[in-house]
Amino acid sequence: MQPLLRLLPLLATLQALTIIEQSLHKLHRPPSANHAEVPERLESAKAALLASDVKVKDWRNAVNSTTCTVFDAVDALKLVHDVDHLREVQAMSQTGGGFDTDTYCAPGSWEAVLDGTRAWADAVALAVDDEGPAFALSRPAGHHATRTTAMGFGLVNYACAAVAKALEGGASAAVWKSKFGRATWRFTKVHAIFPHRSAVSILDWDVHHGNGVAAIFGQEPRVRYCSIHEAGGFPGTGQDESDRGALGNILNLPLPKGSGSDEYFAALRDKALPFLLDPAPDCLLVCSGYDALEPDPLATMTLQPSDFAQSVDAILARYPRTRVALGLEGGYALGENGMPEAFTETCRALVDGA
Structure with missing residues (x-):
């Protein structure tokens, strides 16, 4: 009995993390092999995690x-995008094309982004239901997509769709669960019955400002959004820390070009987390981009993979792990000290954290 009791804390830790993979992401194919947004991004992240010693509860x-069907995903996207925009994405994905030189659309892209929306919605649903942490492994990055425009590689805004679905009460449903061999009925949570009581905070540590998230939720009092990003980078927004938006629910933290861990952690610990977590929200969603890494070709910041593990540690020091959801945004360095390694270190911290 004593050896078994000693194993219980370890077993609990090993059941900490759920990965939700965008299964259809390969349908979103770039027009050329030289494009930064390629299927290898997700495949390399997946391979790195599977090759590591990080234990995932559920993949x-x-x-x-079954909790976010294709029809549910379309409804979630309609909450944050104009119908005309969604129709344009759907139409363009029939033949392929592009919204600009960066943001392409391939035959099958519509099906791929619906699948990505389902991944993010399920991750947020688990966190709102206090069953996180969960990580949506998807592409392309969506935090630049606005209500009416695809941009910055993103056709739709996964983060906003997932959060909007949760705020509408779609994140929690009465489900059957089995605990210790007994089926127990768990009713819909209070926030699903009274959605006005829900609150979600979004931390965006992608190196580029999430202009789409800021614009879509700038008038939503139930959402707080903070972006830590490189000053002067694409898309040129989020440069004024003092501009908190009309409701005071937006915090932009631009860092000088070439910033490293000292500048980054000062912004995270001293500004971002107090803003997002006091008072505590029902869920913290992290737009987890990894293009602030030193080898990334699209920016000049110098973070290392271990910095993202420390970022998770900083979150878990002041917020419950089970209410945290993450989704992959940017990150385009796939070699040594690149996105796959940083993704793995993030997952390791989610499993091993407090």
């Missing part, structure tokens, strides 16, 4: 989701 395919 799910979004295409099999």
Whole structure:
């Protein structure tokens, strides 16, 4: 009995993390092999995690989701995008094309982004239900997509769709669960019945400002959004820290070009986390981009993979792990000290954290 009791804390830790994979991401294919936004991004992140010693509780395919169907994903996207924009994405994905030189659309892209939306919605649903942490492994990055425009590689805004679905009460449903061999009924949570009581905070540590998230939720009092990004970078927004938006629910933290861990952690610990977590929200969603890494070709910051593990540690020091969801945004260095390694270190911290 004593050896078994000593194993219980370890077993609990090993059941900490759920990965929800965008199964259909390969349908979103770039027009050339030289494009930064390629299927290898997700595949390399997945391979790195599977090759590591990080133990994942549950690895799910979004295409099999029963809590966010294709129809649910479309409804979630309609909450944050104009219908005309969604129709344009759907139409362009029939033949392929592009919204600009960066943001392409391939035959099958519509199906891929619906699958990505399902992954993010399920990750947020788990966190709102106090069953996180969960990580949506998807592409392309969506935090630049506005209500009416695809941009910055992103066709739709996964983060906003997932949060909007949760705020509408779609994140929690009465479900059957089995605990210790007994089926127990768990009713819909209070926030699903009274959605006005919900609150979600979004931390965006992608190196580029999430202009789409800021614009879509700038008038939503139930959402707080903070972006830590490189000053002067794409898309040129979020440069004024004093501009908190009309409701005071937006915090932009631009860092000088070439910033490293000292500048980054000062912004995270002293400004971002107090703003997002006091008072505590029902869920913290992290737009987890990894293009602030030193080898990334699209920016000049100098973070290392271990810095993202420390970022998770900083979060878990003041917020429950089970209410944290993450989704992959940018990150385009796939070699040594690149996105796959940083993604793995993030997951390791989610498993091993407090």
